[in-house]
Amino acid sequence: MYSFAIADGWASDGLMAWTRASIEIDVALDAVTDAGAVLGALVVDTAWESRAVRILNEKLVDMRDRAGVESAGLLERAAELQRAGA
Numbered sequence: 475m476y477s478f479a480i481a482d483g484w485a486s487d488g489l490m491a492w493t494r495a496s497i498e499i500d501v502a503l504d505a506v507t508d509a510g511a512v513l514g515a516l517v518v519d520t521a522w523e524s525r526a527v528r529i530l531n532e533k534l535v536d537m538r539d540r541a542g543v544e545s546a547g548l549l550e551r552a553a554e555l556q557r558a559g560a
Contacts, residue, residue: 496555503548506541513538 513534520531 499552506544510541
């Protein structure tokens with residue numbers, strides 16, 4: 475993922491880009507957080523003793539874990555963006 479360089483000054487285009495990036499990161503973070511919550515519930519609901527359901531459960535656990543990794547990355551991008559705008 476790309477890092478945001480801290481700018482010395484802000485032109486209107488730079489400020490608009492920063493604002494847009496901040497909004498997009500927030501939207502992505504909300505979506506990934508929601509997906510993680512839904513996947514977490516599905517993990518619990520599918521923890522059965524059937525081979526097919528167990529395989530589904532393993533896939534859901536993997537997807538939930540990936541959503542957590544994406545959330546962490548998005549939170550880091552948001553923090554970088556905030557530092558760049560400070």
